[in-house]
Amino acid sequence: xxxxxxxxxxxxxxxxxxxxxxxxxxxxxxxxxxxxxxxxxxxxxxxxxxxxxxxxxxxxxxxxxxxxxxxxxxxxxxxxxxxxxxxxxxxxxxxxxxxxxxxxxxxxxxxxxxxxxxxxxxxxxxxxxxxxxxxxxxxxxxxxxxxxxxxxxxxxxxxxxxxxxxxxxxxxxxxxxxxxxxxxxxxxxxxxxxxxxxxxxxxxxxxxxxxxxxxxxxxxxxxxxxxxxxxxxxxxxxxxxxxxxxxxxxxxxxxxxxxxxxxxxxxxxxxxxxxxxx
Amino acid sequence: xxxxxxxxxxxxxxxxxxxxxxxxxxxxxxxxxxxxxxxxxxxxxxxxxxxxxxxxxxxxxxxxxxxxxxxxxxxxxxxxxxxxxxxxxxxxxxxxxxxxxxxxxxxxxxxxxxxxxxxxxxxxxxxxxxxxxxxxxxxxxxxxxxxxxxxxxxxxxxxxxxxxxxxxxxxxxxxxxxxxxxxxxxxxxxxxxxxxxxxxxxxxxxxxxxxxxxxxxxxxxxxxxxxxxxxxxxxxxxxxxxxxxxxxxxxxxxxxxxxxxxxxxxxxxxxxxxxxxxxxxxxxxxxxxxxxxxxxxxxxx
Numbered sequence: 124x125x126x127x128x129x130x131x132x133x134x135x136x137x138x139x140x141x142x143x144x145x146x147x148x149x150x151x152x153x154x155x156x157x158x159x160x161x162x163x164x165x166x167x168x169x170x171x172x173x174x175x176x177x178x179x180x181x182x183x184x185x186x187x188x189x190x191x192x193x194x195x196x197x198x199x200x201x202x203x204x205x206x207x208x209x210x211x212x213x214x215x216x217x218x219x220x221x222x223x224x225x226x227x228x229x230x231x232x233x234x235x236x237x238x239x240x241x242x243x244x245x246x247x248x249x250x251x252x253x254x255x256x257x258x259x260x261x262x263x264x265x266x267x268x269x270x271x272x273x274x275x276x277x278x279x280x281x282x283x284x285x286x287x288x289x290x291x292x293x294x295x296x297x298x299x300x301x302x303x304x305x306x307x308x309x310x311x312x313x314x315x316x317x318x319x320x321x322x323x324x325x326x327x328x329x330x331x332x333x334x335x336x337x338x339x340x341x342x343x344x345x346x347x348x349x350x351x352x353x354x355x356x357x358x359x360x361x362x363x364x365x366x367x368x369x370x371x372x373x374x375x376x377x378x379x380x381x382x383x384x385x386x387x388x389x390x391x392x393x394x395x396x397x398x399x400x401x
Numbered sequence: 402x403x404x405x406x407x408x409x410x411x412x413x414x415x416x417x418x419x420x421x422x423x424x425x426x427x428x429x430x431x432x433x434x435x436x437x438x439x440x441x442x443x444x445x446x447x448x449x450x451x452x453x454x455x456x457x458x459x460x461x462x463x464x465x466x467x468x469x470x471x472x473x474x475x476x477x478x479x480x481x482x483x484x485x486x487x488x489x490x491x492x493x494x495x496x497x498x499x500x501x502x503x504x505x506x507x508x509x510x511x512x513x514x515x516x517x518x519x520x521x522x523x524x525x526x527x528x529x530x531x532x533x534x535x536x537x538x539x540x541x542x543x544x545x546x547x548x549x550x551x552x553x554x555x556x557x558x559x560x561x562x563x564x565x566x567x568x569x570x571x572x573x574x575x576x577x578x579x580x581x582x583x584x585x586x587x588x589x590x591x592x593x594x595x596x597x598x599x600x601x602x603x604x605x606x607x608x609x610x611x612x613x614x615x616x617x618x619x620x621x622x623x624x625x626x627x628x629x630x631x632x633x634x635x636x637x638x639x640x641x642x643x644x645x646x647x648x649x650x651x652x653x654x655x656x657x658x659x660x661x662x663x664x665x666x667x668x669x670x671x672x673x674x675x676x677x678x679x680x681x682x683x684x685x686x687x688x689x690x691x692x693x694x695x696x697x698x699x700x701x702x
Contacts, residue, residue: 130613134508138522141505144581145529148540151550155543165543166550213434221427230438236634236689237442238642240659241678245445248452248671265441272437326531332645337666346535353539353649362543365536372532380524 149369156362164359175363188348188364194259195345199329201264206271206324207317213272214279215305235273239333242266247337262338267328274327275320282316315383322379326372446682453675462671470676480661480677484684487657490572490647491640494579498636499629501580502587506628507621509588510595511603523592530585538578538649545569545577570652578650579640586639587632594628595621626695634692641685658684 155162159170179188213231217224246266250257257263290312294304332346339347345368352361456465474480505526513519529537544550545568552564567573598621606616622629644659658681665674 131512134504134512137504138508141501141584142525145526148544148581149529149532149537151543152536152540165546165548166553209433209437212430216427216430216434219424219427219430221424221431224427224431227431227435227438230442231434234438234442236638236685237446238638238659238678238681238685240642240644240662241449241682242441242445244662244666244671244674244678245447245449246441248448248675249444252448265437268437269441272434276434322531330531330533330535332535336663346533349533349535349539350645350649353535361539365533365539369532369536373528376528376531 149365152362153366153369156359156366158359158362162359164357164362175359176367178358178360179363179367187343188345191343191345191348192368194342195329198259198264198267198344199325201260202267202271202328203321203324205264205268206275207320209268209272210275210279210320211313211317213276214283217276217280218283231273231276234269239270240336242269242334243337250338257338257340259335259339259342259344263335263340263344266334266338267331270331270334271324271327274323278316278320278323279313282313286312315386318379318383318386322376325375329372329375449675449678449682452672453679455672455675457670457672460669462669470673471680473673474676474680479656483656483658483661486655487641487659490576490579490643490657491637493576494583494640495633495636497576497580498584498587499632501584502632503591503625503629505584505588506592506595506625507617509592510598511621523588526588527585534582535645535649537582538646541574541578541581541650542569545574570650570654572651572655575647575650575655578646579643582646583636583639586635587629590628590631590635591625592628594625598624630692630695634689637688637692638685641688642681 155164155166155168156175157171157173158168158175159172160174162169217228243266246262247257250262255261286309290308291304294308299307330346331344332350335344335347343351349361349364349368352364452462453470454466454468456463456467456469509519509523509526513522542549546552547564547566547569549568551568552561555561556564602620602624603616606620611619641657642659643657644663647655647657647660648663658677662674662677662681665671665677
């Protein structure tokens with residue numbers, strides 16, 4: 124192996140600073156959430172305590188944090204499942220280059236780049252004019268899908284563009300029906316990527332703010348609740364909440380990575396398919 | 402391969418049938434996607450366009466066909482300032498995320514040598530994307546505040562005598578937050594383009610006597626153009642459509658188009674908000690159309 128050039132060390136230092144820039148702030152509020160009861164929003168630490176975390180778990184005036192967490196969690200799961208199903212079907216559809224696929228493709232891209240507040244405003248207006256109440260599980264759910272599904276589809280595009288069609292042809296040649304080919308051949312191969320789609324579906328929904336702002340109705344999701352807190356809460360309790368919900372996000376991400384790792388390990392172990400090719 | 406025999410009429414018919422079948426199946430599979438996009442993307446946009454011609458009283462809106470909202474919008478000097486601000490944020494953020502994102506992606510793709518480390522460090526860069534933007538904004542407060550880390554550090558080093566006021570609730574903090582939130586959108590597509598570059602091209606460049614900088618300028622950057630474009634589209638549209646970062650990080654002291662819309666919404670002036678939204682949408686689409694002339698995204702996936 125050749126020796127590292129000087130540029131490596133310069134760039135490595137740059138990268139280190141970038142990671143510090145990415146994670147530094149969140150680590151800071153993690154530390155500050157352990158402020159003593161008299162502590163404020165900035166350093167210095169005024170003692171160390173779990174006071175602000177305890178505050179979160181007590182009955183409180185600031186709002187319905189746990190209710191909003193439950194709603195965000197439920198909504199995240201709904202969005203996750205829908206995103207996976209719609210993205211897989213969409214990915215399969217786009218492989219066929221059906222008539223109208225170009226329009227649908229550009230609509231999907233448009234969904235990514237159109238400012239979120241427009242979706243929020245438009246969906247809110249429609250529900251208003253039809254006379255339906257906006258609710259996180261109906262209007263909020265639909266609005267979030269316009270953000271999560273395009274990401275899911277992009278992943279599916281990447282997956283299917285690298286997908287070796289000969290596996291399917293082999294299955295078909297051996298007499299598998301289309302459905303059998305899908306469930307026994309295609310699905311197991313793309314399964315780890317589906318976990319990726321699911322991760323995007325859940326986390327993007329769980330953290331979504333702009334698209335739910337006008338579509339969640341009278342029951343807030345967690346990001347809305349947190350944003351509400353920023354205007355009237357001036358104690359480290361908001362840092363404690365931020366720390367907890369970020370830890371929860373890390374936990375979810377960890378679970379998905381673990382699942383991907385396990386499923387790819389299982390694939391490596393149980394089947395010697397393709398080994399002869401290498 | 403032997404020459405193909407001419408197709409019989411039956412084969413042709415069968416192919417035709419399959420083709421139609423394929424369309425039908427494709428439509429069936431795409432229908433959930435189409436339903437979501439029609440219901441929650443196309444319909445809302447159409448609704449906004451319609452409502453932008455409506456009228457409003459203090460507490461309600463009524464159907465009409467008038468250009469008052471647009472006249473007011475284009476007649477007000479605030480609009481132009483706010484649009485200028487929006488472009489300013491987009492341009493500065495774009496430049497900064499591009500430099501940062503390109504450098505980070507370059508490090509990952511060309512300087513880190515084992516795939517394991519590449520993936521690991523890449524994930525380190527992407528994980529914040531799956532956490533809450535609002536929390537990530539809030540987390541700047543202890544850094545930038547009057548008595549925050551930045552000020553107290555600078556004072557203790559003797560660089561400044563009294564706290565800098567422009568660190569928080571200013572253009573500076575807004576752009577800092579944008580860069581913090583969106584650099585990832587540059588790193589991922591550029592990294593993706595870089596990983597596809599055939600390494601033998603770099604060797605060839607070196608063998609031909611190109612310096613590191615020449616290789617970067619004449620080989621790597623041109624081949625990364627699609628990634629750079631995709632990142633550019635993401636960053637500019639996210640920044641142009643934003644309202645919450647500007648509101649939060651400027652302490653409501655700065656405005657962009659998104660904030661104009663959200664202010665109208667909070668005053669229940671939906672028609673006026675819709676008109677602004679339509680203009681914003683057109684602006685964003687024009688920017689994207691200009692960018693798309695430079696790259697075909699469908700090829701790049």
